Amino acid sequence: MPESASILVGKKPVLNYVMACLTLFYSGAKEVIIKARGRAISKAVSVAEALRRGFLTDIKIKNINIGTEQVQPKDRPTPVNVSTIEITLTR
Numbered sequence: 653m654p655e656s657a658s659i660l661v662g663k664k665p666v667l668n669y670v671m672a673c674l675t676l677f678y679s680g681a682k683e684v685i686i687k688a689r690g691r692a693i694s695k696a697v698s699v700a701e702a703l704r705r706g707f708l709t710d711i712k713i714k715n716i717n718i719g720t721e722q723v724q725p726k727d728r729p730t731p732v733n734v735s736t737i738e739i740t741l742t743r
Contacts, residue, residue, distance in 0.1 A: 656683035656740075661696040669699040674707060677743055683714065686739040689721065693737045700739045708743065715740040 657676045661669050673684050688696035704711050717738040722731040 655681070656685060657681045658685040658687055659699075661686060661688040661692045661699060663692070666695055666698045666702060669695070670702050670707060673699065673703055673741070677708065677711075682743060684741045686741065687737070689736045690734045693735060696737055696739060700741060703741065711741050711743055713739065714742045 659669055659672050659676070669686070673686070676684050686696045686699055700713065704713070715738075717740075719736045720733050721736055723734045724731050
């Protein structure tokens, strides 16, 4: 198992991503990076907080990176800016 692994948060329920993070931590990952874009950012924060407060109390937030990506939608001629977040958790 690599030292770090990442989870991309999307449309599934928060608990699905929490379980995926738990699986990574229990299989040996020292670090898990939770990534999200756009509307899924609030869900990524919920995943990190649920892990920290409810499941594994020894998890620490190592780093939070925020940014913007340009995405080209199929139905628009111009690119759109989409916010991004990466939350790095360590154990």
